[in-house]
Amino acid sequence: MNVASKPALDQATLDDRRLAKVSARDVDVFYGAKQALKSVSIDIRPNEVTALIGPSGCGKSTFLRCLNRMNDLIESCRVAGSIWLDGEDIYTSGLDPVQLRARVGMVFQKPNPFPKTIYDNVAYGPRIHGLARSRAELDEIVMTSLEKAGLIDEVKDRLQEQGTGLSGGQQQRLCIARAIAVSPEVILMDEPCSALDPIATAKVEELIDELRQRFTIVIVTHSMQQAARVSQRTGFFHLGELVECGETEQIFTNPRHKLTQGYITGRFG
């Protein structure tokens, strides 16, 4: 067999981590005494879609939440190691977490539109961050965000209707529009399609591929096919460790670590 049991991580990091959009080094995460991530080092490259895969509980969401300090909101959670955004340490540089989350947006598993109109859902972030000086500017942001999220044609005549009245797939694209509206640089997506039907999923995946032009995307997914379809790079987590990271094509045709191989071929045990 060609697969080995030593970590296949030479592709995980760049020689110069400043060239990464997001760079993590030796990240440990604890929930109380329980260690959820062990010394994770990975560089997320700009304008790429990086997929994170692995069995439930391996720490994918935990890692994603480190990247915009969402873990700060969890009482018991402690993060060690360093995470940089554009060469700046997001934990120690004094960067305001609210500002950080505007630069590093997040889309969750279940579409979670606010109980507001479609318009207000998208306008929410720009208003909070004071991104528009006038109603016209805000309209502009809302419309372009809905357009970039591929939703404009479906909602342009019903902007004043409730966001929660949309279909599941439309709600998820509304959440993407909401994330885009504050002009983030990085978008984190935690199983964004797991509540969607195949057609809605296909639309979101197509959208992800387009968004890559403007944004850097990290997506956690349970669907290997989805990771294969949307990402350029894939990282495989197992029991809190990053086991293998490389070009998506290589990971799915010729993984180097036997755990990766076991997982993606459905032989995990």
Added chain:
Amino acid sequence: MGDHTMRAYDAELERLAQAITRMGGLAESQLDQAIGALVRRDSDLAARVVASDHQIDELEHEVQNLTVRLLALRQPMAIDLRAIVAALRISSDLERIGDYAANVAKRALVLNRIPMVEPVGAIPRMGRVVAEIIREVLDAYVENDADKALAAWRRDEEVDEMHTSLFRELITYMMEDPRNITACTHLMFIAKNIERIGDHATNVAETIHFQVRGTPIVGERPKADAIAPPPEAEEEIP
């Protein structure tokens, strides 16, 4: 490697591998028998070889159907994906090997009706080497052994050399006595068929290497010298 959470998936992959192994066994025995028919001037045997070719074709269809089914239903990844793609490629090489073996048998039927010529002796030597390569390649397949595949792949050079020297020998016979020309021409085509079988066997070796390692064989086999036989004269025998 078994142990899929879906046991039916393992069973289907196993069926695929078995179909390939059966095809390979048949192809090898078709070649053996075609050469036996030639050497022993046994036209009944030659006719049986020609008549048996359809069995290999049928197995190729089985492999194709299994492959399409696996791709559609299992969304195979990594080693499984490579095994399935490899099976498809190997089955088409084995099918060609079967065709060439049948061609050899058809030529044997013609040759058995005219007087024997001497260089017929070099043909079975070449045939034996090619049959051995096929066996080694099939072993490599069954054992998932990329090194074994690589070793078999390297042996194709031997076949090319034998083919070249046989070609020269046959030319010499034809120049010596024009009455040899008909028989020697048939032998030349037979030698070419066997050489092509060797090429397909090396294709299979390359595919096995890809299946096991996920990478192609790197490097070139050294090629035969300048006084080589003419390139492919892909001929149909009525």
